[in-house]
Amino acid sequence: MKLCLFGLFIFLNLLSYSSSKKHPNLRGLKTDPAVNKKNSDFILHVKKAAEHIKIDGLISEPDWEVAEKAKDFRLVLPVDSGFAKSPSEVVMTYDDKAFYLGITFFDTIPGKRITESFRRDFVFGNNDNVLVFFDTFLDQTNGFSFGASVSGAKWDGTQSNGGTVNLNWDCKWDSKTKQYPDRWVTEMRIPFRSVRFKSGADKWGVNFSRLDLKTNEKSSWAPVPRQFATASLAYAGVLQWDKPLPKSKMMFSVIPYIFGSAAKNFESGTNTTYRKDFGFDAKLGLSTSMNLDLTYNPDFSQAEVDQQVTNLDRFELFFPEKRQFFLENSDLFSNYGFASVTPFFSRRIGLDAPVLAGARLSGKLGDNWRLGLLDMQTEKTDNQLSRNFMVAALQRKMFSRSNIGLILVNKEYMDEPLAQNFNRVAGIDYNLASRNNAWSGKLFYHRSFSPENPRKQFAQGASLIYNTRRIHAGMTQASVGENYDAEAGYVRRNGYNMLNPEFSLLWVPNKKVVSHGIVSTANYYFDPNYNQLDHEISLMYKFEFSSRAIVDAGIKDYYILLSQDFDPTHMNSAVLAKGTDYSYQVGFVDYTSDTRSLFNYAATISAGSFYNGNIASFSGHATYRYQPYLNMTMNFSYTDINLPGSFERARFWLLGPKLDLTLSDKVFFSSFVQYNEQIDNMNINLRFQWRYKPVSDLFIVYTDNYYTGNWSPRNRALVLKLSYWFN
Structure with missing residues (x-):
């Protein structure tokens, strides 16, 4: 099985490489990645603005009148053939500091448009919305996404693995949405410093996606097969700037915050404890493609609480990372191995002991290399020694959309300098992605190093997936040694070999049954x-x-x-x-x-x-x-x-x-109560957020826990946090 999967990997990559070389527009050893892509004929030319663009939702400036339009959106769902019923138009321009989008979505069906709320990073399927996807390095793998719902709620996230969007990432940008009887309009202003890109580039990848719930249609400017998300960067069109983008000045931003809390543990019978402190996050743009992120005394109290599940399993449950600091370029660190056996899982840091400080260097080195360095230091507590977490990752693009990566993870206990108290993991991963996204897969080998377990400290896996409009077929294989130990990762179980075949066959009649x-x-x-x-x-x-x-x-x-x-x-x-x-x-x-x-x-x-x-x-x-x-x-x-x-x-x-x-796109309140009889606990989480300036917030968070049997209190806490973004 392992040899068969490896042979298919080699064959598919050679096939992908040879098909790229046969493209009629490609000559010589170096090729233009904007041409060597699926939708290279979909080109939007963008001219520099001659006048100031005001973000008011009107699209009334002269530059909008002369801008080239992206229109004639193609259907993606319910079927990927033909054009959308409701017309859509997108125009773009830019100046020295930012780029601008003017988006007009016309209606063909009268009635109230569907929207969920004003909350940032809305649920895609519950809103009429527009999403924009930028492949700023033309690697068809990593990018940025921005969007707006018909209510004016914002959407922003980073893209990885060919198009997966992580919405826990936020940046500073402006938008304004207005509604009219026959259409709704959105204007966006996105600073160049908010995204990463290659200086001197004159092309990006781009696609525009519309969800129109009244017609029940999802459409995109550059066509995307229905089995893929419109976020798939393999199917992005080409954004052609009229001039190469200049090298931006060094960017520096800092978000200081102050916080205070009061907490009482009724189970231990202790008095109320009060805490007040401060910290900051800082971002230094070393180039348009490389960032240095710093944090001191971080506080993650505003992160959304996990939704509990009934646990009938024998193994540890997995909950995703939601803390902002760990998210940009997070795929550089977390996309190794499989979800059930990965050498680094950032939630291991800071949940059992406060984080003292941390730094992360991440981004692009040239056209084909990506680098990630992460170092975090936790404090010593009554139950835990002080620990240092270090992760180094290096990734090299191969063929059209594939890559190979190396990772080293080191967890070191700092309070016993003479003792050999460490856990390390080193690994290599190869990620396959064909030019048309039909084939994808992975091949990896990891090894852990701990002084007490010298043998069988390995994890190995391979997967190969084929995905078309009607057929989905795949095979995954993994082997994990009995002593493989990734303390800073997530390892669901040890000492096994696993096989995971999967297959589906769909019919698409496009009638009442789609x-x-x-x-x-x-x-x-x-x-x-x-x-x-x-x-x-x-x-x-x-x-x-x-x-x-x-x-x-x-x-x-x-x-x-x-x-x-x-x-x-x-x-x-x-x-x-x-x-x-x-x-x-x-x-x-x-x-x-x-x-x-x-x-x-x-x-x-x-x-x-x-x-x-x-x-x-x-x-x-x-x-x-x-x-x-x-x-x-x-x-x-x-x-x-x-x-x-x-x-x-x-x-x-x-x-x-x-x-x-x-109440608006700046004031939010959420209440989440979880009554769980299995763990004999009722949790109350109340969260108030006032975004008084862009990416500057006041949070008030209240949590309370009770026994479900006699309703006696277990613990409660009240936290206040105030942050401000200096840019």
Whole structure:
């Protein structure tokens, strides 16, 4: 299997390389990456503005009148053929400090436009919106995304892995949206210093995407196949500047903040503790493509709370990073290995001990190299020694869109200088991405170094995925040694070999049923001698309707050989014994309603056998919105587990009422209550945010935790944080 995947990697890369060389416009050893791309014929010429552009949502200046228009948007969904029903027009210009977009979206269907709220980084599918994607280095892999909803809410994020958008990244830019009976209009001003690009370049990659929920159409200027997101940089068109972009001046910005808190731990019986302190984040633009980020005494209290889940698993759960400092160019550090076995996971830093300071150098070195250096220092606490986390990553572009990367992760305990107390991981990854995005994959080998475990400290994996309009097929393989230990990473389990085939086949009739088809996946785990440990096989049939409703139904087959004693409920004193094995099946039905409706919902019902007993569960959410000011959501999960013997029957609810109030694009309030019977806890999180200046905020955050049985308090805290962006 490993040799077959490796051979396919070599063949596909040579095929991709040879097809690039056959392009009629390519001559010589060096080629223009803007020409060597899928949509190279879609070119938008941008001229420098002769006059000042005012961001007022009017698009009335003379420069807009003479600007070339990107129009005739192509359909992406529900089918990727033909043109959108509602016309769209985008114009661009620029000056010495910023570039500007004027966007006009016409309506063909009268009525109220659909919007969720004023909140930044809105949910894409719940709003009429425009998104813009910039491939500033023409590598068809990394970029920046900006957008606006019809209410004027902003969207911004960094792009990696060919187009995946990370919305937790924010930068400083301006926009204004106005609505008219027959159209809505957005103007944007984005400073050059807010994005990274190559000095002297005269081309970027670009695409414009529109979601029009009244016609139920997603469209884009440069055509994108329906199986890919419009964010896919492999299908971006070409942005042709009339002059090469100048080298920008050194950029320096600093965000100082002050914060204070009051906290009381009722479980330990201690008095209320008060804390007041200050810190800062700073960004130094060493070039248009390389940044140095610094932080001192960072406070992450404003980060959104994780949504809890009912845990029936034997292994650690994964929750994504949401803290701003770790996000720009985060793929340089976090995109190694697979999600279940990665050498660096930034959430390991600062959750069990405060971060004292940190620095990150990241960006481009020339056309083909990317560099990332990260160093973070945590403080000493009663429970933890002071630790230093260092990550170094180097990436080299290969062929048309593939790359190879090296990473070194070092976690060092600083309070015992004479002791060998460290954990290190070194690794190499090759990431495959074909020119048309149909083939993708990965090949990696990592090794950990710890003084107490000299053997079997390896992790290795390979994957190959083929994706077309109707067919999705893939195979993933991984092997993890018994002593592989990535303390600064995320390793779900050790000592196994894994195979993960997946296949789906869809039909796209473009009627009331937009698409339907079969989806199958399987995960097989074996011990180092290839004796089976576990498997999970899923088979389902899926329907997507023109109303945007989705329904699927299927069955999952499980086999589990327990490697240690385990309580599936996480609530009983009884356990299933190590070495026992279980086969069971669970049937399920999923339904998602039309998200355009003011009231919408999604639900999953499942029932079947579970280890040596039975399980039934019902989960989902229901949402009502009073647009664009109020969103009310009830997340719910009910689980009933009945195991024989000395196990008590486990019935537990997880309820999460969430309220999101957006009074304007500057004032936000959210309330999130999570009642979790499985862990005997009710958490209350209230968060107020006032964005009084661009990327300058006042946060007031209140958290409270109670036992669900007798409602006695566990702990509570009140935090105030004030920040200001000096640029």
